[in-house]
Amino acid sequence: MNPSAEDKIKAAALQVFLQKGYANCTSREIAREAGMNVALVNYYFRSKSKLFAIVFESVMNDFMHSMVQVFSSDLPIRSKIELLIAREYEFLALHPEIPNFVLSEIERNPNSMDEIKPMLSVILKSGVLEEVELLQKKGEMRSIDMVSITLLLMSNCQFPFMAKKLVHAIHGIELAAYENQLQNHREHVVQMILNYLFPNEAHG
Amino acid sequence: MNPSAEDKIKAAALQVFLQKGYANCTSREIAREAGMNVALVNYYFRSKSKLFAIVFESVMNDFMHSMVQVFSSDLPIRSKIELLIAREYEFLALHPEIPNFVLSEIERNPNSMDEIKPMLSVILKSGVLEEVELLQKKGEMRSIDMVSITLLLMSNCQFPFMAKKLVHAIHGIELAAYENQLQNHREHVVQMILNYLFPNEAHG
DNA sequence: ACTTAATTTAAACAAATGTTTAAAAAATGG
DNA sequence: CCATTTTTTAAACATTTGTTTAAATTAAGT
Numbered sequence: 001m002n003p004s005a006e007d008k009i010k011a012a013a014l015q016v017f018l019q020k021g022y023a024n025c026t027s028r029e030i031a032r033e034a035g036m037n038v039a040l041v042n043y044y045f046r047s048k049s050k051l052f053a054i055v056f057e058s059v060m061n062d063f064m065h066s067m068v069q070v071f072s073s074d075l076p077i078r079s080k081i082e083l084l085i086a087r088e089y090e091f092l093a094l095h096p097e098i099p100n101f102v103l104s105e106i107e108r109n110p111n112s113m114d115e116i117k118p119m120l121s122v123i124l125k126s127g128v129l130e131e132v133e134l135l136q137k138k139g140e141m142r143s144i145d146m147v148s149i150t151l152l153l154m155s156n157c158q159f160p161f162m163a164k165k166l167v168h169a170i171h172g173i174e175l176a177a178y179e180n181q182l183q184n185h186r187e188h189v190v191q192m193i194l195n196y197l198f199p200n201e202a203h204g
Numbered sequence: 205m206n207p208s209a210e211d212k213i214k215a216a217a218l219q220v221f222l223q224k225g226y227a228n229c230t231s232r233e234i235a236r237e238a239g240m241n242v243a244l245v246n247y248y249f250r251s252k253s254k255l256f257a258i259v260f261e262s263v264m265n266d267f268m269h270s271m272v273q274v275f276s277s278d279l280p281i282r283s284k285i286e287l288l289i290a291r292e293y294e295f296l297a298l299h300p301e302i303p304n305f306v307l308s309e310i311e312r313n314p315n316s317m318d319e320i321k322p323m324l325s326v327i328l329k330s331g332v333l334e335e336v337e338l339l340q341k342k343g344e345m346r347s348i349d350m351v352s353i354t355l356l357l358m359s360n361c362q363f364p365f366m367a368k369k370l371v372h373a374i375h376g377i378e379l380a381a382y383e384n385q386l387q388n389h390r391e392h393v394v395q396m397i398l399n400y401l402f403p404n405e406a407h408g
Numbered sequence: 409a410c411t412t413a414a415t416t417t418a419a420a421c422a423a424a425t426g427t428t429t430a431a432a433a434a435a436t437g438g
Numbered sequence: 439c440c441a442t443t444t445t446t447t448a449a450a451c452a453t454t455t456g457t458t459t460a461a462a463t464t465a466a467g468t
Binding site: 021023024100102103106107110113116117120144145146147148150151152154155156158159160162163165166167169170171173181184185188189191192193195196199 | 225227228304306307310311314317320321324348349350351352354355356358359360362363364366367369370371373374375377385388389392393395396397399400403
């Protein structure tokens, strides 16, 4: 069955918002992308900002869903990290605009992150924190706070996708070749982070 | 001596452009920040986009200047990396908006990076590439391409400053405490990267 | 087939924004 | 002190943008 007008608008809005950001695009642009009139956008979604809120929530859900799964699994912590990085690289290969999209929205509306808090609490309840603490106490894992661990993972997963054009400017690497570069980089990231967090073990 | 009107506008524009980005601020906002009329902005700089170009160039120069210095020094490669990270953390502590500012501008105007090419060629001529290649051939440094090295450095230096509010949303860490967190994180980054690039040596 | 509701469109509105104009005010210099 | 240039201001202009309105078209139900 054909997608409804409402769905077409939502899909167009996703595309345009991801690519240009909230402030950098217009309602008419979204309508055009969906192949319809401007007024229809507001007929179905009342306003540009309401439409954006819906798109944003859906993006955040998709993005977090996979993460929560990994944390809720009963894999050992090292595998969790490995899987987390793999999943994030897969996901961002499809939607490389998302990190910037999310960071921009936090800047625009500091409350926008309230939605993810339920999902964060699921992760907290998974017992990862306790697992990390225990391993650190046993000396099997480097003593390093959770904030820094989070930063290491996010930095090395998200930034490479944000910096596509910057790397192109610096190294002249073509955007097509960059896809391979990213997969190559992922392996470095996994090894580097595992080596650092678990200094006593032999890795790849 | 008092700053001239022109300088006041430039300073105001720097502040506003850094904080809100090109599309997200208005000429009137810049004028207000400088304490003057809108028309004066265009009297001195002809247009919003010309003013932005001037501000952007000045930011890029400041940012690159310190990097070029490090590469041009005759320190061994490990010290260069250490110093590079230290400098970048110092610089971004003062201007944490710059990474996003630069990435946004590349997206808006792909030619904007042409200005840094002269400075890049200075770095190329410094002989770092050859130094890395030699060390890798001798097995003193891990075999890893320059693009990935660049990505590791940029990711772990720039992203932590971009993610301030995201980390606040996730971990509840206050923005004031985050300054300390960042300095703490810097040490992890230095060790992690050096450990990975020079696996045969003992580090801190 | 007819009525009613839902969808779509073109047009209009008000507010905001980059830019320009023309006049006022201040500074300069002989 | 006056003439000329430079700086500053208020106002206006044209365009864009989010949103609304009212009419037209289509779909649904009976």
